[in-house]
Amino acid sequence: xxxxxxxxxxxxxxxxxxxxxxxxxxxxxxxxxxxxxxxxxxxxxxxxxxxxxxxxxxxxxxxxxxxxxxxxxxxxxxxxxxxxxxxxxxxxxxxxxxxxxxxxxxxxxxxxxxxxxxxxxxxxxxxxxxxxxxxxxxxxxxxxxxxxxxxxxxxxxxxxxxxxxxxxxxxxxxxxxxxxxxxxxxxxxxxxxxxxxxxxxxxxxxxxxxxxxxxxxxxxxxxxxxxxxxxxxxxxxxxxxxxxxxxxxxxxxxxxxxxxxxxxxxxxxxxxxxxxxxxxxxxxxxxxxxxxxxxxxxxxxxxxxxxxxxxxxxxxxxxxxxxxxxxxxxxxxxxxxxxxxxxxxxxxxxxxxxxxxxxxxxxxxxxxxxxxxxxxxxxxxxxxxxxxxxxxxxxxxxxxxxxxxxxxxxxxxxxxxxxxxxxxxxxxxxxxxxxxxxxxxxxxxxxxxxxxxxxxxxxxxxxxxxxxxxxxxxxxxxxxxxxxxxxxxxxxxxxxxxxxxxxxxxxxxxxxxxxxxxxxxxxxxxxxxxxxxxxxxxxxxxxxxxxxxxxxxxxxxxxxxxxxxxxxxxxxxxxxxxxxxxxxxxxxxxxxxxxxxxxxxxxxxxxxxxxxxxxxxxxxxxxxxxxxxxxxxxxxxxxxxxxxxxxxxxxxxxxxxxxxxxxxxxxxxxxxxxxxxxxxxxxxxxxxxxxxxxxxxxxxxxxxxxxxxxxxxxxxxxxxxxxxxxxxxxxxxxxxxxxxxxxxxxxxxx
Amino acid sequence: xxxxxxxxxxxxxxxxxxxxxxxxxxxxxxxxxxxxxxxxxxxxxxxxxxxxxxxxxxxxxxxxxxxxxxxxxxxxxxxxxxxxxxxxxxxxxxxxxxxxxxxxxxxxxxxxxxxxxxxxxxxxxxxxxxxxxxxxxxxxxxxxxxxxxxx
Numbered sequence: 001x002x003x004x005x006x007x008x009x010x011x012x013x014x015x016x017x018x019x020x021x022x023x024x025x026x027x028x029x030x031x032x033x034x035x036x037x038x039x040x041x042x043x044x045x046x047x048x049x050x051x052x053x054x055x056x057x058x059x060x061x062x063x064x065x066x067x068x069x070x071x072x073x074x075x076x077x078x079x080x081x082x083x084x085x086x087x088x089x090x091x092x093x094x095x096x097x098x099x100x101x102x103x104x105x106x107x108x109x110x111x112x113x114x115x116x117x118x119x120x121x122x123x124x125x126x127x128x129x130x131x132x133x134x135x136x137x138x139x140x141x142x143x144x145x146x147x148x149x150x151x152x153x154x155x156x157x158x159x160x161x162x163x164x165x166x167x168x169x170x171x172x173x174x175x176x177x178x179x180x181x182x183x184x185x186x187x188x189x190x191x192x193x194x195x196x197x198x199x200x201x202x203x204x205x206x207x208x209x210x211x212x213x214x215x216x217x218x219x220x221x222x223x224x225x226x227x228x229x230x231x232x233x234x235x236x237x238x239x240x241x242x243x244x245x246x247x248x249x250x251x252x253x254x255x256x257x258x259x260x261x262x263x264x265x266x267x268x269x270x271x272x273x274x275x276x277x278x279x280x281x282x283x284x285x286x287x288x289x290x291x292x293x294x295x296x297x298x299x300x301x302x303x304x305x306x307x308x309x310x311x312x313x314x315x316x317x318x319x320x321x322x323x324x325x326x327x328x329x330x331x332x333x334x335x336x337x338x339x340x341x342x343x344x345x346x347x348x349x350x351x352x353x354x355x356x357x358x359x360x361x362x363x364x365x366x367x368x369x370x371x372x373x374x375x376x377x378x379x380x381x382x383x384x385x386x387x388x389x390x391x392x393x394x395x396x397x398x399x400x401x402x403x404x405x406x407x408x409x410x411x412x413x414x415x416x417x418x419x420x421x422x423x424x425x426x427x428x429x430x431x432x433x434x435x436x437x438x439x440x441x442x443x444x445x446x447x448x449x450x451x452x453x454x455x456x457x458x459x460x461x462x463x464x465x466x467x468x469x470x471x472x473x474x475x476x477x478x479x480x481x482x483x484x485x486x487x488x489x490x491x492x493x494x495x496x497x498x499x500x501x502x503x504x505x506x507x508x509x510x511x512x513x514x515x516x517x518x519x520x521x522x523x524x525x526x527x528x529x530x531x532x533x534x535x536x537x538x539x540x541x542x543x544x545x546x547x548x549x550x551x552x553x554x555x556x557x558x559x560x561x562x563x564x565x566x567x568x569x570x571x572x573x574x575x576x577x578x579x580x581x582x583x584x585x586x587x588x589x590x591x592x593x594x595x596x597x598x599x600x601x602x603x604x605x606x607x608x609x610x611x612x613x614x615x616x617x618x619x620x621x622x623x624x625x626x627x628x629x630x631x632x633x634x635x636x637x638x639x640x641x642x643x644x645x646x647x648x649x650x651x652x653x654x655x656x657x658x659x660x661x662x663x664x665x666x667x668x669x670x671x672x673x674x675x676x677x678x679x680x681x682x683x684x685x686x687x688x689x690x691x692x693x694x695x696x697x698x699x700x701x702x703x704x705x706x707x708x709x710x711x712x713x714x715x716x717x718x719x720x721x722x723x724x725x726x727x728x729x730x731x732x733x734x735x736x737x738x739x740x741x742x743x744x745x746x747x748x749x750x
Numbered sequence: 751x752x753x754x755x756x757x758x759x760x761x762x763x764x765x766x767x768x769x770x771x772x773x774x775x776x777x778x779x780x781x782x783x784x785x786x787x788x789x790x791x792x793x794x795x796x797x798x799x800x801x802x803x804x805x806x807x808x809x810x811x812x813x814x815x816x817x818x819x820x821x822x823x824x825x826x827x828x829x830x831x832x833x834x835x836x837x838x839x840x841x842x843x844x845x846x847x848x849x850x851x852x853x854x855x856x857x858x859x860x861x862x863x864x865x866x867x868x869x870x871x872x873x874x875x876x877x878x879x880x881x882x883x884x885x886x887x888x889x890x891x892x893x894x895x896x897x898x899x900x901x
Contacts, residue, residue, distance in 0.1 A: 074848030074885050202844050209849035210840045210856060211832040212785015212825030216849075219784040227779070252751070252768065288788075289768065289775040379789050379797060379850040379884045428787075428850030429884050460790045650844060654890065658847050661886025684794035684882060693875035695888040 043095055050174035052136055053182070054107035055085050055129035062157055062171035064091050067101035069108035069126075070118045071400060072205070073430035074658075075714050076651035077118045079204045081126055083647055084119075087196040088130030088189060091157040091170065098204040103402045103422050111424075112401040114435055114530060116615035116712025119647060123709055131186040133177070140176035141168055156195075191645065191707050200650035205426065217397030217425040220385040220455055226255060228446045228456040229291045231281040232466045233302050235677030236526045237327045240279040244299040248283065251297060253290030257283050260445045262438050263412065269312040272404045275438040276467035276527040282446045288457060295459075305525065322523045327677035330372070330472075333497055336522055337370070337474045340495055345518040348504035351574050352514035357489035361480030365553055369477070369542035371740040372671035374470035374531055375679075375687060380428020381463040386443035387453035388413065393420045393444055394453075398427035398434055405437040412441050413448060431662075432530030436468050464687060465679035469672055470531030471496040473538040477546040480514070485554035487512055487565065494539060495520035498528060501535040506613060507585060508547070510578030511565035526674065532662065533715035536614040537722075541667060541740070544610035544723025549736065558609040558727070559593050559620075580613040584642050587704050588620040591640035595702055596622055605635065608727025612720035616711035617643040618704075621660070623696070623724035625732040632732045634664065636698040637724070639717060644708035652713055656701035659717035665690025667722040671741050688741075754814050758783070759827025769815035774798045776814050777824060785825035785853045789882070796881030799854040799861075800824050806861035808880075825853035828860060836860045839898035847885035855881045859895045868899050 046059025056066045066082035082098045103111055109125040110117070134154055141159040142149035145166050153160050160167045170177075208215055233239060245257040260282050262275050269275075281300055285291040309322045358364055384397035393415055399405055402422045410417050427434055443456035458466075473496040480489035490512045494502040504517035531537060551561035566589070568574075569582035589611050604626055611620035619642075624635045637660050646652045669688040673680045681687035701717070726737045756763045758781065765780045774791075777783040777800075786809055789797030793808040800809045801823040828834045836859045846852045855878070862869060862877040869877065874895050883891065 074846075076847070202841065203846060205849065206841050206844060206846060207832055209846045209852050210825075210837040211828075212783075212853045214784045216787075218788065219778075221782060221784070287767075287771075287775065287779045289771045289779070293768075377884055379787070379795065379848065379882065381788065427848060429848045431884075457788075460788075460792075654844060654847060654887065657889055658886035661888060662884075665886070683792055684790045685792060689882045689884065690886070690888075691882065692878045692888040692892065695886065697871075697889075699889055 046171070050178040052133040052174065052178055053129055054101070054104065055126070056089065056133055058170050058174035058177070060171045060174065062095055062169040064089065064096050064157075064170070065099055066096055067099055069101045069111050069122065070113050071111075071398070071402065071424040071427055072100070073113055073398075073400065073427035073434070075113070075118065075655055076203055076648060077113070079201055080119060080648040080651060081122055082204070083196050083201055084123065084126040085130040087194055088127045089134050090154040093196055093201055095157055100424055103406065103424065105403045111403055113430060114400050114432065116617070116714040116716065119710045120616060120712055127188050128186060131188050132183055135183045135186050136177040136180040137170055137173050139180045140173040144173065144176065197645065197647050198649065201648055203651065215426040216380050216428050217385065218380055218383045218428070218457060220396050220425065222385065222387065222453045225385070225453040225455055226284050226286065226450060227288050227291050228282055228284045228443065228454045229295050229459065230442060230456065230462065231283065231295055231298055231300055232462055233277050235327055236276070236467070236674070236679070237305055237325060237677040238302040239277070239305045240281065241301040241303040243281055248294040248298040251290065251294045253286040254294045255284045255286070256450055257281065257294070257298065258449060260442060260449070262441055262445070267411065268318075269310060270404055270408055271312060271314050272401050272435050273312065273408055273438070274436045274468055274527055274529050280442065282442070282449070284446060284450050284454065292459065323525050324523050326525065328524060328526060328674050329676065330673040333472055333674075334370070337472075337495065337497065340520045340522055341368070341474060341476055341493060343520070345493055345495070345520045347516070347518050348502060349509060349515065349517040349575070351509070351512070352489070354489045354491055354514040354516040357514035358478065358480045358491070361488065362483040363481040363553060364478060365550055366476065366478045367546055367549060367738060368474065369545065369738050370474040371472065371538045371541075372673065373472045373526065373528075374666055374670045375464050375672045375681070376429070376431045376433035376531060377464065377687065377689065378427070378429030378431060378433055381460055382433070382439045382458040383456060384437070384440045384443040385453070385455045386440070386447040388444050388448040391419060395421065395440060395444065396423040396425055397440065398425050398430070399437040399440060400427070400430050400432075400434040401437065405440050409441055409444055413444060431532045432534065433468060436529050460684070461682045464672075465682045467527035468529040469526065470537060471499050471501070471528040473501045475501065475539060475542045477543070479546070479550045481550070481554055485556070487550060487554065489514035491516045492543070493518045495522070497522045497526070498524040501539040503535060503539060503579070505577050505579045507569065507580055508565055510573045510575055510582070511569040513574055515574065532659070533614055533718045536612065536715070536719040537666070540610070540612040540614065540719030541722030541726060544612065544720055545726040545736070548608070548610075548723070548727040548730070559589055562611060563589055584618050585611065585613055588618045588640040588642050591702055591704055592620040592622060592638065595638055595640060595700065599638070602635070606728055606731035608724045608729070608731060610720040610723030610727065612716070612723070614719055615715045617641065617713060617716040619716045619720050621717070621720050621724045623721065623728045625728040627732050632729060634696040634725075636700070637696045637721060638700045638702075640702045640704065641713070641717060642704035642706070643713045643716065644706065644710045646703050647710060649703070652703070653701045655713055656717045657699045659715070660699055660721045661690060661695045663718045663721035664696070664725055665694070667725055667740050668694070668743050669741050752815070754817070756814070756817060756822060757819065758822045759824060765814065767814060769813065771814050773800065773809040773812045773814055773817065773822065777809065783824050783826050787850055787853060789851065789854070793880075795851070796858060797851050797854040799857040799881065801857060801861055804861065804864060806858050825857060828856065834860060835898040835901045836863065836894070839894040839901060842897060843890045843894040845887050845890040845894050847887055851881060851883050855883065855891055859891070859898065863895070863899055869895070
């Protein structure tokens with residue numbers, strides 16, 4: 001039996017009630033449309049709700065509304081987070097409706113998405129919210145029936161006192177339960193008693209998505225709302241010099257054109273305040289098309305930037321981020337990376353005596369891998385609604401880290417947090433890009449200037465060419481084998497522009513006697529940020545491609561080769577700070593091996609294998625390619641994953657499928673390139689995205705069954721598939737791929 | 751600016767807009783039919799797909815002045831209660847992740863099935879090639895199209 005201290009108190013619940021009321025002021029009609037109706041066959045919308053805590057309220061007829069605390073970006077957490085609450089509340093899922101919670105960091109835990117952490121970090125508070133509400137309902141029934149609370153049980157939304165035969169629905173006791181003091185400690189269910197967690201439940205917004213209901217920030221409407229767009233510098237390394245709006249200003253439907261400054265010069269930025277260009281030109285008008293035409297007609301002069309830097313906080317520490325002057329080129333980047341890799345580097349980990357081991361090796365293999373900048377390319381371009389008046393700021397739209405952005409905005413417009421209300425809409429994709437919500441600040445500044453509600457929209461070209469990208473990376477690996485083909489030394493030297501992709505303490509660290517991990521980085525004025533599985537999204541593919549080559553040189557099966565190393569890491573680990581669990585790592589490889597052995601053998605299949613640990617979870621994958629008419633075709637990807645308890649299995653499989661398709665797409669086709677500071681790919685005609693025919697024909701996602709609390713799932717399946725793909729391509733074509741995108745520039749341009 | 755009488759989702763609607771305005775923005779900004787999505791503005795992603803006299807069409811490339819009498823159907827008008835076979839199949843397969851591209855995917859799929867009741871894999875690939883799903887739900891989209899075809 002698990003008892004857990006509750007972290008909620010009555011005060012925070014009451015506070016959240018007040019805020020939830022305030023939230024109704026904003027876009028009432030829009031969010032009413034986002035709100036699900038009761039689809040329950042039995043229950044209609046109740047007349048009265050009793051708020052038991054910030055996470056849930058219960059209607060007099062037993063219908064339960066559960067608030068989903070975090071923004072929904074496609075991971076399906078708007079379904080799976082409430083499922084966790086419903087599980088502990090012990091209610092029938094068909095009597096649950098879900099709402100997006102307001103931003104209220106007093107009442108909710110970590111209201112942001114990123115790092116595959118929503119379920120992992122919400123797990124305890126979501127369970128506690130459900131369990132404490134269940135206790136309060138039991139206590140209310142015990143008072144009403146004058147029996148000890150310990151004798152009151154629950155079953156799918158009904159309270160029972162077995163000895164007296166009394167029973168009551170949750171709805172009947174909800175008003176009384178709301179007045180019961182929040183327990184200091186509650187009992188959580190044991191896993192064997194789960195009835196909702198571990199069962200597949202459909203996306204609570206599914207019907208609204210397929211019928212085109214307004215759910216996304218870009219769909220936001222408000223009476224009197226104006227449309228705003230921004231003209232950005234045409235190149236990294238340029239800044240605003242002069243505006244000639246004489247023609248654009250007179251165009252139909254145009255209200256105003258003016259410069260805005262995203263952050264003030266002396267502002268000490270928070271970690272997620274990455275922002276490419278400080279000085280922008282805003283164009284405000286009545287409709288999107290009119291603003292787009294004025295944006296084309298607007299004449300702006302730009303000038304080169306000088307060297308500068310800014311300070312940004314990271315946790316309790318501060319770091320200085322340099323912004324060098326210059327117009328950068330992809331070709332120069334390649335040359336600079338090659339130069340850096342042979343220069344002075346930072347040693348991040350050293351075990352044993354790698355130099356001696358390489359000197360005495362029977363065989364040394366050395367390979368270098370690289371990958372380009374990547375644009376996130378969320379299908380919903382960056383946008384935000386803002387209405388800023390003298391005493392309050394109302395905002396609505398898609399973003400990943402609202403609690404940080406709220407603080408940033410508060411500083412920028414000098415308004416206290418309690419006067420700022422940010423409503424979270426569904427995100428038309430995030431992948432890290434919407435962690436950096438400078439566009440929210442931009443929208444607020446524009447609204448403030450024009451004294452009207454405004455929706456700021458980035459064009460696709462703005463979205464794709466003004467940053468914030470996955471960095472470009474390079475890694476050189478060396479492996480030493482002894483005369484018995486045993487891996488005796490391993491060396492990785494990795495770097496990037498502007499940051500390194502290295503995780504020095506990950507596998508195969510801990511499994512090799514002589515190990516050296518080094519890194520380097522090169523400053524750049526091209527802005528970068530988190531992109532699905534930061535750093536891992538490159539280093540996994542490079543490392544797993546390299547290990548495939550090492551296994552081949554050692555004459556070993558790729559799965560058995562990895563398992564031997566992991567056996568060493570379990571029984572006699574090298575070093576003390578290995579940041580993976582070798583048994584769970586081996587577990588996914590073993591599950592993959594079992595699933596592959598159980599599947600019927602397909603003729604003429606070329607298989608590549610990879611495995612990786614990131615975001616607290618483990619994934620192993622086998623990718624099968626056949627060659628048809630001389631063209632490699634991806635037939636199937638088989639995956640084994642250990643992410644602890646899986647809350648909503650079919651949705652988890654869906655996300656796994658998506659991560660695999662995304663990984664293959666980025667590795668095969670994805671690239672942002674630069675010429676004289678200009679991002680060359682500016683729309684989907686030049687930036688090639690994976691399309692249906694290029695996706696694997698079949699994807700299996702198998703989960704390791706265990707009782708470990710959920711770890712992470714949004715990212716872990718993405719990085720290794722790049723290695724599996726490279727290894728399968730090698731077996732199919734005889735050619736090893738070291739540079740992403742694997743398909744060359746000619747083919748990328750199609 | 752000019753007045754246009756449009757036939758959208760079986761209703762006669764009038765708008766007063768610049769004749770060059772693409773239907774995408776007429777729908778979104780002037781008629782509050784925001785299910786049709788902006789993705790690229792150059793007919794490369796399919797998020798803005800509507801039906802023009804039953805055929806799939808990228809509304810970002812269709813000026814309002816070119817529509818005339820032709821009937822427009824948007825995702826909001828594909829069915830009365832969201833029960834078009836393609837919509838039902840989408841829910842059955844729980845296709846969406848972020849969901850942003852799905853209206854366009856559904857409109858392309860519905861147009862395909864109207865002309866080809868039982869498409870092969872290659873025919874589905876060809877018909878859906880113009881629709882990008884950044885979340886990578888392609889396998890479910892294909893499975894849902896097959897379910898809708900056989901339903």
